[in-house]
Amino acid sequence: MTRSKRLTEAERMEIVREAAEGVSSTELAARFGVTPRAVQYTLKADEDRQRDTSVATAAVSLKVTPEELAAFDAVLASAGIETRSEGLRRLMQAAGGVFVPDAQLAAEMERYRASLNEVGNGVAQIAKQMTLANRSGQGVGLEFSELRLAQMRGLSRFILDAADEIDLLVRRRRDAMRLTAVEALREFAHAAE
Template identity: 55%
Template sequence: MTTRRRLTPEQRREIVAEARRGVAVSTLAKRFEVTPRATQYTLRKAEQGRRDSGIRTEAMSVTLTPEEMSAFDAVLAKNGIETRSDGMRRLVQGAAGLFQPDVHLADELAGFRAALNQVGNNVTQIAKRMNEANLKGQRPPFTGDDLAQMRQLAGFVLDFADQVDLLARRRVEGISMTAGDALKELADAKG
């Protein structure tokens, strides 16, 4: 039965430091006279320890307009959050329910798309009749009913644009409220 060599805490720290410098696992295993598996285990355990201790090792960068930065700073101040990094960290931690697909928005947009297709078909039919008459050298038939239909279509397009704008504004307000609630909840939990 072979005895297995145990690494000292100092050797474990040295393995982790060397691995961070790019030394291969197989090289470290030979140097410390252990198996590559033992070396990998040492590295995994060190990484898990870093995660468990809450040591932050990942960075995030965002480029904003001055207006966006001012608005973000105002939200942070309103919620009593002192630094931008704390605010971003809290948003990331609270983002679990924030960035979910919006089924209601998708359904509304599908309905709008169908209605807009119908308008497009109606406009195409009117243009087709006018073009056919023009090709035959006739005055295009344009009755009072056609004018009423064109006005109705124009009104529909304007109403449609207003509805899409309102839907988008409500969605943004909903996300803003959810993000504000996440910041407030995380700020309350910290205090």
């Protein structure tokens, strides 16, 4: 049984550097006299080391309006955070649960969807009856009955109220997220020191 070669620390660093430049594991294995699996273990160990030591290797980029940037800078300044990158990093670290889908919001939206679907079916039935009446010649001079008129008015009120409620629901959720984010920034402003 042959003994496998042990990589030195310098060889491991060279493998990581060359792999980052696009050299394949097979080529690296042949050059350093090890198996491709040993190269993969070396690369995985380096990834784990970077994660464990919090070495930043990923970048985030986004475009915002000047107003959004000014508002973000104001929040950072009020929390005593000196750089945007530090503010974003702290928001990401504190995001546990802040940016996940809101089950209550989803349930409310489902309720509104079901209600609008029900009303939409009622309107479709009214339109179908009016179309049939028009085709048979009964639609000439046909006026809405008091019941149909009340239904149409109710539909209009419902749609306007639903739109207002949805807008209010979304505003409340956004405000709650804003408060949570500001609190997270303040909390982490002192934790990093």
